[in-house]
Amino acid sequence: xxxxxxxxxxxxxxxxxxxxxxxxxxxxxxxxxxxxxxxxxxxxxxxxxxxxxxxxxxxxxxxxxxxxxxxxxxxxxxxxxxxxxxxxxxxxxxxxxxxxxxxxxxxxxxxxxxxxxxxxxxxxxxxxxxxxxxxxxxxxxxxxxxxxxxxxxxxxxxxxxxxxxxxxxxxxxxxxxxxxxxxxxxxxxxxxxxxxxxxxxxxxxxxxxxxxxxxxxxxxxxxxxxxxxxxxxxxxxxxxxxxxxxxxxxxxxxxxxxxxxxxxxxxxxxxxxxxxxxxxxxxxxxxxxxxxxxxxxxxxxxxxxxxxxxxxxxxxxxxxxxxxxxxxxxxxxxxxxxxxxxxxxxxxx
Ligand code: TRP
Numbered sequence: 001x002x003x004x005x006x007x008x009x010x011x012x013x014x015x016x017x018x019x020x021x022x023x024x025x026x027x028x029x030x031x032x033x034x035x036x037x038x039x040x041x042x043x044x045x046x047x048x049x050x051x052x053x054x055x056x057x058x059x060x061x062x063x064x065x066x067x068x069x070x071x072x073x074x075x076x077x078x079x080x081x082x083x084x085x086x087x088x089x090x091x092x093x094x095x096x097x098x099x100x101x102x103x104x105x106x107x108x109x110x111x112x113x114x115x116x117x118x119x120x121x122x123x124x125x126x127x128x129x130x131x132x133x134x135x136x137x138x139x140x141x142x143x144x145x146x147x148x149x150x151x152x153x154x155x156x157x158x159x160x161x162x163x164x165x166x167x168x169x170x171x172x173x174x175x176x177x178x179x180x181x182x183x184x185x186x187x188x189x190x191x192x193x194x195x196x197x198x199x200x201x202x203x204x205x206x207x208x209x210x211x212x213x214x215x216x217x218x219x220x221x222x223x224x225x226x227x228x229x230x231x232x233x234x235x236x237x238x239x240x241x242x243x244x245x246x247x248x249x250x251x252x253x254x255x256x257x258x259x260x261x262x263x264x265x266x267x268x269x270x271x272x273x274x275x276x277x278x279x280x281x282x283x284x285x286x287x288x289x290x291x292x293x294x295x296x297x298x299x300x301x302x303x304x305x306x307x308x309x310x311x312x313x314x315x316x317x318x319x320x321x322x323x324x325x326x327x328x329x330x331x332x333x334x335x336x337x338x339x340x341x342x343x344x345x346x347x348x349x
Contacts, residue, residue, distance in 0.1 A: 023160065026060045029099075032221045040166045044164040062143075078099060084223065087223075096317075116186070130168075158322070187336040205252065207235070233257070236288075246273035
């Protein structure tokens with residue numbers, strides 16, 4: 001996969017044509033981005049933006065508290081995340097990045113949305129069930145059960161057409177569509193139904209063979225230096241069979257490393273396996289390390305061209321734009337619901 005540079009100089013930030021698709025995705029600010037995110041959704045976000053679409057990114061800071069007591073060092077994590085976006089190739093002139101806590105009108109959408117969902121469907125959501133199980137906590141908070149409704153507000157406030165997500169987010173998008181449909185049925189047409197866009201890359205496991213997670217430390221971060229990458233891959237799990245073969249069912253850890261190298265080098269993992277063959281795990285790890293480091297090099301180069309001030313500027317611009325969109329949508333929602341008492345909506349500005 002080749003990463004384009006910032007050659008585009010948009011005459012006006014966010015000037016978009018009428019055929020433009022509006023794309024919204026988001027991340028929880030729980031840590032730095034890793035290669036799983038890159039191939040899962042970041043690559044799609046960059047490609048959609050390069051195709052001229054309107055890409056919005058929500059940093060879902062309130063969502064961080066779903067499975068923990070404290071949101072952590074949000075200022076640092078959010079700064080790092082914004083720089084990861086820029087390093088990945090999102091165009092600073094055209095990307096709308098914002099933290100949802102800075103857009104109060106977005107949250108107000110949650111009230112009517114909550115009235116459109118049932119307790120049963122909230123408690124059946126498979127992703128929420130997994131998160132509850134993984135959190136290891138004895139009680140489940142109201143936020144845990146309702147954050148998918150909150151996420152519907154993240155998507156619908158800007159009337160997004162397309163939501164590039166990982167597979168685990170599909171139940172949330174289905175709920176978002178239900179909410180949009182039910183709102184339109186009850187109050188009149190306000191929301192388009194957003195479509196999911198799944199990355200075509202296979203899901204990458206962490207280097208320990210478990211799901212790759214920001215907070216699990218088992219992935220390769222976009223910012224990892226070459227020596228850190230080498231150390232992580234050296235410590236990655238393989239198996240005791242000498243010859244390297246690509247057999248995802250029987251040899252998941254080896255297959256995962258082959259996939260990782262394949263994605264980074266734009267190669268077929270089975271072909272790589274055939275080339276490595278009797279070279280064994282040592283040769284496999286050398287190939288993976290080289291491919292990952294070669295892939296990360298342009299990302300690191302791009303990152304070194306940005307500093308924290310660029311990140312802050314991006315967030316300020318993004319928040320201003322997101323807020324203007326949210327104000328408009330909330331005004332429409334209130335009008336549809338018959339909540340128009342004050343003159344000219346003055347209370348909303
Ligand atoms: N729940 C998503 C995650 O954990 C993050 C997210 C928040 C999101 N709001 C969103 C994703 C809106 C897509 C659209 O990765």
